[in-house]
Amino acid sequence: MMKTKTKIWIGIGAYLLASASPMVKLSSTDRAGVDRSQSSPSLSINLISQTYAQPPDPCRKGLGGEGGEGSSESPAASLNPLIKPGELETAVIGYQTYVLHEVDRLLADAKVFTDLVIAGDVKQAKSVYGSSRLGWERIEPIAEAFEAFDNSIDVRVDEFKDENDPKFTGFHRLEMGLFKHNTTQGYEPFAKKLMADLNALKACVASLEIAPKDMVRGASELIEEVAQGKITGEEERYSRTDFWSFKANVEGSEKIVELIRPMVLRINPELLRQIDNDFAVVNQMLKKYSLPGGKFMSYDQLTPRDKQQLQADLARLAENLSKLRGVIGV
């Protein structure tokens, strides 16, 4: 997950503004009272839980995520003239189909995983954990745009004072139980909540209209995510399944490039060649750490030299992907 902490605080800030500003007059006489009530710790916690436990609109998007800034604008004005009418729209429809497909897959994989947790099968649950989140990682920029779900499905322990905080939920809560404490005991409610959140996420995604700009931006965002968060190994700190989510992020980005490929090829074939090459280089490194049956080695196996090489390859890929919005004109 990307920039979660910032998002939470932006989210709280927005919530405070939205909920407080119409009724609170910040005159000098009553400001002190307002400040006291709003800055008290207990109230902040309530607000945090409200923003994702009982969100006013479960499909509300965060300020920092996809679609946050005028995604409904018409892209036609600045579109590269070499793009044929309807071409970009077709790509977006293709992407929407992909996203829905991945959400279905996510629900199916997560169901297998959470059922095993509920059944108390630690060993089997561990073995499917890595693959249970691939759908999420492939469509991460879309999925995490719904901040309520990002905060409940993919939040990390760092966001909380301690690991027992009941608001620490989602995949990583279960990951901690399984891989750190080697247990499923007491995790049934978290497993059920995860499935409920994923189902609610599906409903939001189904009604989502993806703007062309957001699709193209998603290709870069997925790689920025890897370059900033995944490479450090902080995401899957208990299970060391980082290569799985790493690979899924890359696949999600490749999918977007595939959908806009004919346009990029026409407008800037050299850039496309470089991007293809960059993806190949990253995949080659991932392949080095892959195991039969679509599995991966534990992330601690990554050598310092290979990690540096990956860092460099991801930086180059991110630079090249950052030009795609300019190429398409969105």
Next chain:
Amino acid sequence: MSGNLFGKRAGWNRRSFLLGASAIATMGAIQQLGLSCWDDRASAATSVSGQIPFWGVHQAGIVTPDVAAALVVALDVTARSTAELQQLFHILTQRIEYLMSGGILQPLDPKYPPSGSGILGNEFVADNLTVTVAVGASLFDDRYGLASLKPRCLTEMPNFAHDRLDPSLCHGDLLLQLCANHNETNIHALRDIVKQLAGLVVLRWQMTGFQQPDTDSHPHRTTVRNLLGFKDGTANPDSQDERLMNQLIWVQRNSNEPAWTIGGTYQVVRIIRMFVEFWDRTPLEEQEEIIGRARVTGAPLGYQHEEDIPDYAKDPNGRKIALDAHIRLANPRTPQTEANRILRKGFHYSRGIDKAGQLDMGLLFMAFQQNLQRGFETVQNRLNGEPLEEYIKPIGGGYFFTLPGVVKKDGYLGESLLEAQ
């Protein structure tokens, strides 16, 4: 080196000072009078525009007068082939030349990321920026077939007796030394370079340094003090003395070094933590004895003036200046030790609080010399065991070789090395 932790600041000698401080406004007039007896770099270094020439037999940033802000960045090279390594040096050369000149950011379609970070605005001035590029011993491993071309003294920096080197602050394939009037200028340059070199390098470590440049025109006096409160930089070799620099700093044609190194120099970086709380609880008398100079005046103990040269022959038992005082060990002032002199640059660093709750600050020290063993290593070995060690701790840095400068307009940094194969 006759002095303190580091010697007289590179370049702020009488000649460049006079030009800089008293004649900036009248430089045009001086040139018209035909008095331009100074070389291009020395005069440009203090020019109004703050632009230091990139082109030259030696890289800028070594004998260039010191400025207020430094940023030292070690990189590891991830180029996948010798061709990519060459590309790296071409890009680096082009960016450094551009950044040192100042200019205007190239306007792009706003759907693209902008062509620069913009932290200096759309139009940026040179601001006395220099970016100096050096290579570390690890670049000469088996990756690029450069093993046979490694400068003879270039190794990974060893652990000296008192060092406690932090691996996350040491060594590197490449070293960039950025110096400018302002931190923002260094950061602007670094961000540009990192963006342009994406895929070819990764960052390894960095350290930010600062100082108030010397304003004393006397070549053997300084206004600079280190974080121990002592004048520091009293007797660096005169960096504007070309003959002396050829003798002590620049690799010469007749050396035993690979031919490509001519015009380059060995660069040592040392990150030296100072235990300032402990130091501040030490009696002045003891502080002065450890350093060998009076704190207020900077004069060697028993002498009147900062610029006085201590006569150790007359003080064989260390009655005035202790035998193990820092300045005495660093530069014994004998004919035999003259050749050990090195050109030093020093910046302060301050980076928060350590695990013990003490101030984490010290000296970002750099030394340039023609021969690493004759220079820094000899001096450091003389200093091993000095009483000052109780108050300082080297924690990082590395050995590097600063590439020769670029003379031809179509040339590039590292050309002599890469074309030597």
